[in-house]
Amino acid sequence: MAADGGRRPVVLGVDATAPESAAVVWAAEEAALRRLPLRLVHAVEPMEVNLRGFDESHRHRRLRERGDEALAKALALVHDRQPDVDAATVLADDVPAPALCEESQHAELVVLGSRRMSRVDELLSSYSVAVPLAAQSDCPVVVVREAGHSGTDRPVVVAGFDASPESLAALDVAADLAARRGAKLRVVQVWSPPLLRSGDQERHVAELDRVLAGALAARATDHPAQTLSHETVPGHPVEELAKASEQALAVVVGRRGHGGFTGMRLGSVPHGLLHHAHCPVVVVPPPEGAG
DSSP: OTTTTOOOEEEEEEEOOOOSSSSHHHHHHHHHHOOOOOOEEEEEEOOOOTTTTHHHHHHHHHHHHHHHHHHHHHHHHHHHHHTOOOEEEEEEEOOOHHHHHHHHHTOSSSEEEOOOOHHHHHOOOOOOOEEEEEEHHHHHHEEEEEEOOSSSSOOEEEEESSSSHHHHHHHHHHHHHHHHHOOOOEEEEEEOOOSSHHHHHHHHHHHHHHHHHHHHHHHHHTTTTHHHEEEEEEEHHHHHHHHHTOOEEEEEEEEOOOOOOOTTSSSSSHHHHHHHHHHOOOEEOOOTTTT
């Protein structure tokens, strides 16, 4: 819900196993930079009706106590790092991913940490929140690995671009993020080399460059002093963006782009980056009306 005079908060999903993670620091910094309230949310799955007659109330009560402890630790870290941020905690009786998706309807940004898992572990784990949240959130989602960083030692924000409406929205989010963090903006457009003759390939790349330059020119007035670089490179988008993320404080991509299967909630590029990026990943939903 909107908070503090109608301002949409930054929402942080608090993990009971890592309540003092890099995600807490990132969320607190974003709330401070945006001058927005911070809403710390931990969800505990409701008790199921146990047909075998086992009493689940003790386990559920312990999970809620553990959630309260995690929220208190996360809140203490927020107050230590960003004492001026207006922060509040919420302990919800809900499945984590749906709870945060509901929070996203009224949030400016949702931030959560995520442990690195294989794709098999991801499918089998009930604690995998990042993928379903990134696929369904109504606002941008920032996924911060435990080994991630939120400092200023890497003052570059990378934006993935493919001329789709969602990559244009991601470009806007990346430019704003870079401006707030005092970082450079690096826009990377990746193309898969087609079976074209040399001259045709050069024209193809020139057209891609023209489209990218036009998108950047249309946004230049929003951040006129921003340091910007852009490049169009051959290769696989996940591999090239993951490589670029090694020198970035964040990599920003649209939820889906050109080339995805119709109906896919989360495209292969953001999904791949959630596994392979070396910095926080920002997944941006489609702009209103884009479908």
